[in-house]
Amino acid sequence: MTDRSYSISQLASEFGITTRTIRFYEEKGLIHPRRQGQQRVYSAGDRVRIKLILRGKRIGMSLQESVEVIDLYDPAHNNRSQLHSLIHTVQDKRERLLRQKRDIEDMLAGLDEVQALCEQGLENAD
Amino acid sequence: MTDRSYSISQLASEFGITTRTIRFYEEKGLIHPRRQGQQRVYSAGDRVRIKLILRGKRIGMSLQESVEVIDLYDPAHNNRSQLHSLIHTVQDKRERLLRQKRDIEDMLAGLDEVQALCEQGLENAD
DNA sequence: CCGGTAGTTTACGTTAACGTAAACGTAGGC
DNA sequence: GCCTACGTTTACGTTAACGTAAACTACCGG
Structure with missing residues (x-):
């Protein structure tokens, strides 16, 4: 059902953040997109994680705190x-x-x- | 009425922050305690400002945002x-x-x- | 007089959360 | 074949909000 996939720039523009930010989240182990060749491919689950991280940020949580809650x-x-x-x-x-x-x-x-x-x-x- | 005054360490321990933090707030122009000699003396108003700044912090505001709201x-x-x-x-x-x-x-x-x-x-x- | 407690200034260090730039690969369109 | 858009990695830069250390002053009790 929700097996759609997204590119990095799709998600970036949807959420109003930069691709750098998304890669940074990966670098910190907050998300783990799969790869097609060398390109990142984001699942619906990845997308939700980002959404929840941003929700956490809005209420003043650190990235770590957000992930803690998500997990x-x-x-x-x-x-x-x-x-x-x-x-x-x-x-x-x-x-x-x-x-x-x-x-x-x-x-x-x-x-x-x-x-x-x-x-x-x-x-x-x- | 509320013309009580406080020392820096009194306020620090009341709010569970360090004196460094309070001086930092002053350095940033968030509060303006008066002086007795070289020592800082905080009024009830100063105390409330700090309280409000900390409230802002709890909900994820930057110091500048907090002051903006207070002002x-x-x-x-x-x-x-x-x-x-x-x-x-x-x-x-x-x-x-x-x-x-x-x-x-x-x-x-x-x-x-x-x-x-x-x-x-x-x-x-x- | 000495030690301890509270205060001061100055200044460099630190962490989080990205920004920014360089240098490069790849696929599509004309 | 070249441009353009989109992607990649690596790495140094930046800002906010303090922490931490050094070096000093002032008062108080014994």
């Missing part, structure tokens, strides 16, 4: 001994995210105030 | 000609924040799934 989905960690520590990791991530969410909501509330002051300022200046 | 509250920008562009800036920040919020909520939903899988995995392993 939580990876069923490789599903050996019994690690399940508890995985749950702990998830809980930790969740708490950080919840604080971030509060921080954002606080900041949004602040912006509301600023905007109200602005509009008020524009009004009594007729 | 929106500064009534210095309240000259008529700038009010419209200020509203535009606020709107832009708001949109970014809302997307970040969605990103976070998506990621939280992902964590929920992972956790469910974990607990399920622990169950049928009795």
Whole structure:
């Protein structure tokens, strides 16, 4: 189904990043595209990984952190001994995210105030 | 009222950062503590600025971005000609924040799934 | 007087996340 | 056959946000 493949520049332009960035992610072991000759060929899975990495970046995560989160989905960690520590990791991530969410909501509330002051300022200046 | 003052190490330990970091913020023009002799003395206002800078950092803003947001509250920008562009800036920040919020909520939903899988995995392993 | 604690300045070092340039291969179009 | 577009590797450069070390000042208790 989702067995489409992409070139490096397709993905770059889709996500608004450079090819250098994509190669850099590979260099750091974040993605592993296959090759046709010497050219990189990206799968739908590769594409999603990049998308998730960029989502992580938007909320201030480092590349490593993003990958850490992405790899939580990876069923490789599903050996019994690690399940508890995985749950702990998830809980930790969740708490950080919840604080971030509060921080954002606080900041949004602040912006509301600023905007109200602005509009008020524009009004009594007729 | 809130005319308390703080030493650099007080603030550092309160916020869990180093004195170097606080001096660095000053070096970058983010805060302007007054001096008693050669020692820095921080006001309640200085303290709040640092707090807000750190909030910005938590949600992935650069120091400059944080200060930009903080300075929106500064009534210095309240000259008529700038009010419209200020509203535009606020709107832009708001949109970014809302997307970040969605990103976070998506990621939280992902964590929920992972956790469910974990607990399920622990169950049928009795 | 001496040691310890907190503060200061100056300056070089470090890490992450790419940017940028050089130098080259390859396939398609005219 | 040559240009152009797209791809490749290698390597040095850059910016942000501090860390770290050196070398110094000021005060306080014993």
